[in-house]
Amino acid sequence: MVHLKKYGMFLAFIWPQWLMANDIDVTMHYIGPTEGQVWLGVQQGIKEANLQGGFLGQKYKVEVVEPEALDKTNVETVLLLATDDDYIMKVAQSEQFAETPVINLISRNDKLRQACIPNLFHITPSDEMRADALAQWNEKNPDKPAEVMSWHKDFVKFAASQLNNRFEKNQGEAMTDQAWAGWAGTKMIADSVVQTMQYDAKFMLNHLKTNLVFDGQKGDNANFRENGQLRQILLLVDNNNKIVAEAPLRGFEGGLDSLGKVTCK
Template sequence: MIINKLLKIFALILGLQMHSISWANEMNLLFIGAVNTSSFLGAKQGLTEAELMGEFLGLHYNLDNVSINDLNNIDASKYTVALLAINDPITFTNVAKTLKQIIIFNTALTNDSLRENCINNVFHTIPSEKMLQDAEQQYRQKYPESIAIAQAWHHDFVKFAARDLNKRYKASTGKNMDDAAWAAWAAVKLVTDSTARLNSTDPKKLLDYLKTSLLFDGQKGSDMNFRETGQLRQPLLLIEDSKIVTEAPVRGVSNSLDSMGILSCKTKNAQ
């Protein structure tokens, strides 16, 4: 009996130690939104890819999910990162401000005001409204009659390594990758890659890294990083009749990713 008890205590100590060892190499991400969305599928795709990277480096990544209504019932302190796929900018801002100790990714909202407001812990992987409009305008400078619309992604995109990402997303979900899926995938991919490089899941260090040192491959041919507004700089695609007609910045009109969207904060937000 005593031996049994000792063994149990021993196992407990061992277990605790093992837990504490693995904790340093573990990162928890929280998806806030509905799971029947392409945002969630994109986030899961990003996680699968992060787990493969983790296998080679001895790192572990977990992705939990919660609906916006149940957010109050969870302990947010165990998460380094939250991905928000919600459609209301006011709710979004409230959640971001409540979870100010962790890093927030906006994967769904295109509102320019969210970029101008520059909330310190918020990053946007989905392009803003003005980015999309600017891309369309650039195209219309060359083809005034065009009705092309700008998107972050398209399932027929094959250039660079887009073909590879489209193929693996289709293979694992059975669906075509759309803008929301790409934006959630990109958020998970860039943040998990960054923690592996930092060798830390400390949100403060990670926040600093994302703001100053990121060089992300979003599989659109350009290296990507964040503006001071928290917006991910990225090329866009112009789509007409469900076909990709060109990429933006549109060649001959501009060659700068900063030709699209808002570049700076409305008021310097020191917070």
């Protein structure tokens, strides 16, 4: 009896800790190409998620889903998409994913944002954000043409150089816009799991909408606008592929929200 009691006490003491340390095993589902930059970005995100989660006994993996198998797939946490716009729209609006975060990694189409689908999020900056960034640049530098990018291999500030270094070291090529989007979409989910210790899709959907604090290694906290677009700075790059400015440019009101639409109105 005494032994049993002791044993029970021991179990009661160790059980919750054991649960917390081992019970998190996260699968992120993905539809899109399994080669090229966006895929490398996803791979890098998963690698970092496992490095981080490894200290806490958590494991992360990405499962590639064929579109025809999607309706039979149990998406536990998140669905990441690098597909065409019609497909994104269809999947996000389906009943199956009404309470699941669906993340558009690389489409810039403004219509997807304007649709304001409550479970649909957009990582890469919209066409409109890019146009606004360029307009700010042109207003101050009418004689110097520039191109807008969301990421650049020579970007150094906000620890961007560290991300560039480790991406190139691990993936064998320089990080571009699409790779950053793949990385950010994946890393943000892993960071959210680490912060909350929860990974249920419904919880994650609410968390992304209301409580997300994400370090996209582009400076300020990257969180989502009402229309599902991720807030972030943009880069202006000149003819020689040299970064010449960050948007929003100095002197423009509204901070990050001076680029593109914010609300669903």
